Amino acid sequence: MSMEISRRYFFFGALAIAASCRRAPRRSGVPRPVSVVRAGSYGQELEQLVRQILLEHRVDVRGQRVLLKPNLVEFDPNAPINTHPVFVAAVAAAFRAHGAASVRIGEGPGHRRTTWDMAEAAGFFSAIPKFESLFTDLNVDDVHKVVLRKPFSTLKELHLPQTVLDCDLLVSLAKLKTHHWAGATLSMKNLFGVVPGAVYGWPKNVLHWAGINECVADLHYLFPRQFALVDGIIGMEGNGPILGTPKHAGVIIAGAHAPSVDAAACQVIGIDPNKIGYLQLVARRSGWNPSDIKHVGESPGSVSQAFALLPEFEKFRLIA
């Protein structure tokens, strides 16, 4: 009797052990905080909202050189193409209040070469005090060669602007937009603007040939110290990043881990972050998972509004 019981126990015990050995989902284990904050308009309250975000994320920039990188694409100040200059002004003021030694603004537009004229027409001169002394056209800055270690793309090196390489914290200020080739253009894709047009052209086609998603991921890994704030107060849906239509999402999405910020932003606009190519690359390399996000403030679902997508991106739609 005792032999039968022990064989039975052995058999079921073995089954139980085999079941528990089934591979558990790979998790990085470290939840990345992402703030999703309601912001109804481009008003006076923005600076305080951003200061609160920086406090929540314990961003310490005392004595440091901060570079804000907005998305500046077209001359039109009314279409939701560019990161709003009032938003950029609020972020600049917030970082100064947090003790940054310097807060500069830099951008290297990919289509138009006349950056300064575009910045003026888009309202940056009037919205940001002393803009001319703070701004660097990253397309024509002095450059320095940076070797890419373990790149996802076919690129081996990039010549990057000295202003970007010299900063202590790179702050991506993307606009919340769909994108007609990548699905969405958010914090990480925004870093295409640090690649200088004077070296790589207008547009920076070498990045497209080397793989858009792969280059987005490569740029992310080049800058270990980043912060991202996405201007989702009025975003763009449809045929972004230029020809789409305004979409009032009423949010700022922010955090120190750009992939997590982008994943939350995807959820806000109704895209499955697991379908975004450059986020897949980061996940594969680091073990990060879009589920490893600690939402601070609102959850993306509570502010989510389905952005219109081009038909070829409907397969990216987030299914509730």
Add this chain to the structure above:
Amino acid sequence: MTVTAAALVDRLLRSQNPDGGWGYTNRTSWTEPTALAVLALDAAGAAAAATSGRAWLRTAQRSDGGWGPNPEVPVSAGVSGLAALAADLPGASRQAAFSWVLAQATPEMDWVARLRFRLQGMPESETIAGGYPWFPGTAAWVIPTSYAALFLSSIKGIPESQSALVRAQRYLLSRACEDGGWNHGGSRLRSPGASSYPETTGIALLALTGVREAQLQRGVEAARTHGNNPQSAEGAALIHMALHAHDLAATQFEPALPLRRVTDCAWTLLALCADSNSNKLIHCT
């Protein structure tokens, strides 16, 4: 106060770097602003002042015949056509530049590739070859194609240059926007309604000088429209020169927009000297 050609010559010379070149921002010398400054000084009748700039360009020419964006970047790139035009090279160097530029033209697609493109919904215009890229081995775009075309049109006595020029111009015509002008030359597959820009409309029309195509009338009309709001000094200058090249600039050029960069000064000086036979952007044929 209207800026004069003399004032711009002076401003360019004061912003020249000790090594003879010019930078976009008055620091490191880069190929494109140096080439533009040399072309502008030549057009203004200040060729002697351009000597050290021309020397910089000749020294910066790489062993493969092309020019990098600046001497630190070890790859010849799409600014080479403009540099070759400005450098006024002697025989072998000119031949090397011509050979390099010629080799960059995007190749014709074979029928399999064309069929694949069309089955993917790409318009016929996307399959037109003969344009020139910013970076070797990548796609063609309006500005580097225009630079190459201007250089090719300055070459006499080499049949290949004429056929390459015709292909480059055919590429430019295929990339016109719906409004008749040109932007950077992007695909219209997902941006069918994309608008043209003043500066790229201007440079494309300069490269199309002498072309007799009905389509050019729409391009010229787009240029006239841009002339009402050129958005930048570069745009204003290029539109004026383009209309002049197509015998349509009725009024004297009066620069009104801020000159923020060396290149703005150079483009503006070139436009003020549109009548000059030494202006290679207009009188290179």
